[in-house]
Amino acid sequence: MSSAILQGVPVTTLDTDLWIGLPERQYMRLINLGLSLGATLVRNTVMALRDGSLVNFLYRVDGLASFATEWRRAKQITFHDLPVKVIPLERLIRSKEFVGRPKDFAHIWLLRDILASRKLARIRD
DSSP: OHHHHHTTOOOOOSEEEEEOSSOGGGHHHHHHHHHHTTOEEEETTEEEOTTSOEEEEESOOTTSOOHHHHHHHOEEEEETTEEEEEOOHHHHHHHHHHHOOHHHHHHHHHHHHHHHHHHHHTOOO
16 A cells, blocks of 8 residues: 555555565565665565564565556656655556455545545546
8 A cells, every 4th residue: 555655545554565576586685685774574575674664575466467567557756855656546456456355445445535536626646
């Protein structure tokens, strides 16, 4: 839900998911980078940053196309004065529909409501 938060959706999350365009077998590259920056390894795909926040590295996102395809579809926003690519809300809904966990259904309702409200208010992404 980090991408949704960065797009103004009023939700919270316990970690930040980063979809990485590398094969999962190369996870050590990310671990070594994180450790060199002062992060702590929690498990192979999760690191705790110095401030205690968690980063979860994803190597695939269920229900979506390949990383390269979704990268082209991604929305660029500015976060802390840096350009960041995020999965558009419509694509996030698609993934959550595919996965179908109970918490996903609650998120889907909220995401659809936000998109509908923006359309009514003629707010463009």
